[in-house]
Amino acid sequence: MxxxxxxxxxxxxxxxxxxxxxxxxxxxxxxxxxxAGDAVFEHINWGKLWKCIKHNYENNEEE
Incomplete structure (x- = not known):
């Protein structure tokens, strides 16, 4: 009280x-x-986000 x-x-x-x-x-x-909303969104969409697939589309300097 x-x-x-x-x-x-x-x-x-x-x-x-x-x-x-x-x-x-x-x-x-x-x-x-x-x-919290961002964390839930990233958890649900993991593997489809740009930060997960960025390496597939970047041009390598060596090539």
Whole structure:
């Protein structure tokens, strides 16, 4: 209970800190969601991505 009161006093008591916590939480959530989506996409499509097949299409300097 004391911890909830401390969180309330630090973040939610004033409108400015409440708005700042919403903005920072949104930015953090967007970054995590974007990285998780990219990881799932790469896992599903592994072997079909450019970074996996790039060596098949690059011209070798020796040839």
């Amino acid at each position: 004391a911890m909830l009161r401390q969180v309330y006093n630090l973040m939610f008591k004033r409108t400015s800190t409440f708005a700042l916590s919403i903005v920072l939480g949104t930015i953090f959530f967007e970054m995590v969601f974007d990285q």
